[in-house]
Each structure stands twice: as C-alpha cells, then as structure tokens.
Amino acid sequence: MALIISDECINCDVCEPECPNGAISQGDDIYVINPSLCTECVGHHDKPQCMEVCPVDCISKDPVHAEEQAELYQKYLKLIG
Template identity: 60%
Template structure:
C-alpha cells in the first residue's frame, strides 16, 4: 500500500530526497506522498527509506491505498520503464 505523512509532520525535509520514485512533495501544511508514485521502495530497497529517516515517525501505511507486494512491484515497473 502507499504510505502517507500524518499531520504530525514537522517539515524537516528529511524524507523528500530519500524517495526514489519522487512521490514526496511539499503540501500546504505538511509533506505529502503521491499514492500513484509510492511503491514503499519496492524495487529499490528492502524497506521504505522515508520511514527510516523520519525523526518523528509520522509516515504510516495509507489505508485508502491498499496494495500487496505484487501490485507494488507492478507499479515500480510501470514507473521505471527504461
């Protein structure tokens, strides 16, 4: 499933450069994750890098965008066609 950044975000800018799919952007109040681009780093890393660098743990699974590993890999392939 895609991830989301909660309202607890302090806009520290740690997650933005970590996303290999450029799914993270500045929102009106907090950073936001585009569910169409988020693969939870499937295809790149073992675990989501944005979650690993977040100092306040405000990134969590998005219940509105449930996807399994196969779907995330398909999304990764579609986003990274060479």
C-alpha cells in the first residue's frame, strides 16, 4: 500500500530527501506522495523512512492504493531495473 501525507503536514522538508524512490515532492499546499513510486521503502529499508522522520506523524497508509508486501517488492524491482 502506498503512503499518503495528510493536511497536517507542516512542510518541514524532512521527508522528501529520505525517500529512496523519489516518490515525495512538494504539492500545491503540502508534500505529496506519488503512489506509483512509493514502495513503503520495501527493498531499501525495514520501515518507511518518511514515517520515521516526520515530526508531526502526518504520513499514513493510503487505503486507496492497497498493496501487499510482495506487490511492493515487485514495484521496487521495476523501479531499480
């Protein structure tokens, strides 16, 4: 499942450089996560790094983009391929 950033985001700029897939970018008002690039850090780290560093805990799983661990790993393989 891809992650999503809620409107509680304070634009602190901490999450964007932590994303190994470049899935996080500045949106119109807050940072956004591209679900086609988000693997929840599968293949890179044990835990999603953006969630680890977010000071306001505004990043959560996006129920609209539900994916199993195996699907996230396949997406990771395509991204590095």
